[in-house]
Amino acid sequence: MSRSRVVVVGAGFAGFQAARALSRTVPDKTEIVVLNPTDYFLYLPLLPQVATGILEPRRVSVSIPDSLPRARLVLGEADRVDTAERRVHFTDPEGGRGELPYDRLVLAVGSVNKLLPVPGVTEHASGFRGLPEALYLRDHITRQIELADDAATAEERAARRTFVVVGAGYTGTEVAAQGKLFTDALTRKRRPEQQGSPRWLLLDIADRVLPELDRRLSTTADRVLRRRGVEVRTGTSVQEATSAGVLLDDGEFIGTRTLVWCVGVRPDPLVSDLGLPVERGRLLVEPHLAVAGHPEVFACGDAAAVPDATRPGQFTPMTAQHASRQGRLAGLNVAATLGHGEQRAYKHHDLGFAVDLGGVQAAANPLGVPLSGPLAGAVTRGYHLAAMPGNRVRVAADWLLDAVLPRQSVQLGLVRSWSVPLDSASPELARIPGGPDKQH
Structure with a gap:
């Protein structure tokens, strides 16, 4: 046969x-x-x-x-x-x-x-859909903090320490929340005269962060972000992106060297x-x-x-x-x-969602029960470990090491900006299977 x-x-x-x-x-x-x-x-x-x-x-x-x-x-x-x-x-x-x-x-x-007809975005923004983009962003953020130390002007120093994330869905919210902790840790290692809190902005045209979620989870995430120092700008979009920064639709210009595009898929x-x-x-x-x-x-x-x-x-x-x-x-x-079993129709009720906000903070509603703080953080990480098809012990070990050791802040230089274009990413990025601004 x-x-x-x-x-x-x-x-x-x-x-x-x-x-x-x-x-x-x-x-x-x-x-x-x-x-x-x-x-x-x-x-x-x-x-x-x-x-x-x-x-x-x-x-x-x-x-x-x-x-x-x-x-x-x-x-x-x-x-x-x-x-x-x-x-x-x-x-x-x-x-x-x-x-x-x-x-x-x-x-x-x-x-x-998902791209929008915004001038300059494809040239100056980076996406967030695969490993190369994540590795590039880690290097880029580290590099901007280091270059800010020797900036010629206060304006340039501020721009290099300003990070703009567009899209307050799952990915954008987590990038901003985790990114603020990361840059704060990097700047604490600088000389006293070079210290200062990096600026993170999270923009979305919706009226709240995580608009697809229950309003209680959205409120929890918003509160954690603002307490951490992230500037949340709802009802706001980018009108133009340049090498020097972004022009918002309200006319304000934000000087930055980092624009992360997380508007969805x-x-x-x-x-x-x-x-x-x-x-x-x-x-x-x-x-x-x-x-x-x-x-x-x-x-x-x-x-x-x-x-x-x-x-x-x-x-x-x-x-x-x-x-x-x-x-x-x-x-x-x-x-x-092929003769093995019987076909069934698809039916599934959402079991709840979890958003990791970094540290011990998270917003989650397992089985419809809204949680926040360390308990939500534990539930979120437990969910990820259960959902992953492999590497669970290694992931848990990295989490443990991160809790007790400082993060390593070195550039790896593995991925260059030209290899992760937003408009026509490499095959790995342009057609990463599996889905979106993944809700989890």
């Missing part, structure tokens, strides 16, 4: 869980192929801790070959899917072209940075190029995650517009919780089409 081949495109939250479910369900005669630009699953929620020196980058990178030994990893970025010929065309890391025929296909390509353009029905860039799927008219094609995570059984007439939001669970169900439903 010929082997059936299941191709999973993307190894973010959805793709990784789909491949894992398939590995545990289908027999060896079914070939599982994972197409992904990198050889690791990236645990996005902890990326701010990489950028601020708490965690080493390998801690949030879970090896695909080690974690999914039954799957064959193909390094590459999907360029086109031919649903008539049942082939995925891709480009490998060295520019070579290839194709993968499939019997079943799971599309979990995730999302890319949009579905990977590959989905729209399929020629199949989409909803705001997401591939329309049936409740069991198959594409109408193409029972051999399944989609999940940020790539899919999945009917929300808990809110009739709406689609599930682009969150890590949904992506993980949709990925697992997609894997099980694909296995069912």
Whole structure:
């Protein structure tokens, strides 16, 4: 008998869980192929801790070959899917072209940075979607604090010590909260005459931080940020970005050398190029995650517009919780089409959310119970350890070391600004699978 081949495109939250479910369900005669630009699953929620020196980058990178030994990893970025010929065309890391025929296909390509038509943003802002960007930001922040020591003028010194984050969703809020602690620690090591509190601004056009969350969690996060010294500017947007700073829509100019763009994400353009029905860039799927008219094609995570059984007439939001669970169900439903089990419709109630605000502070509402302070911090870190598919002991060890030792404030010089452009990031960044400004 010929082997059936299941191709999973993307190894973010959805793709990784789909491949894992398939590995545990289908027999060896079914070939599982994972197409992904990198050889690791990236645990996005902890990326701010990489950028601020708490965690080493390998801690949030879970090896695909080690974690999914039954799957064959193909390094590459999907360029086109031919649903008539049942082939995925891709480009490998060295520019070579290839194709993968499939019997079943799971599309979990995730999302890319959402850009707004703001002059200068693509030239002067950095995104926050992958490891290279996190490593670059850590180096950049450290460098600005060091360069500020020898600034020629007080104006330049202030600009280098000013950090602007646009977007007060999960990622932006955590970057600002963790970043303020990081720069405060860096400046405490300077000579007395060079000390001073760095300035952090968090901007969003919404009327509050974390607008997608319960207002009580939003209020908690806002209070922690302001107490820490972060300037929260709601109802505010950037009108223009330059090499010297940003012009706000109220006419104020903020001198800065650091603009971090965290306004959210949009579905990977590959989905729209399929020629199949989409909803705001997401591939329309049936409740069991198959594409109408193409029972051999399944989609999940940020790539899919999945009917929300808990809110009739709406689609599930682009969150890590949904992506993980949709990925697992997609894997099980694909296995069912191969004769192993029965297909089920997707249904999931959010279990709550957690926002790590650095130190012992967090905002969380597990099972709808609002928490703040150290208790929320413990719940948040416990959740991350439970949700990670690997590296738990190493992550916990890094947290312990960070609690008792000062952070190392050296530049690694591994990533240059030109290699992490906001508008057309490298394959690893432009199509990081798994999802958004990940809610967790």
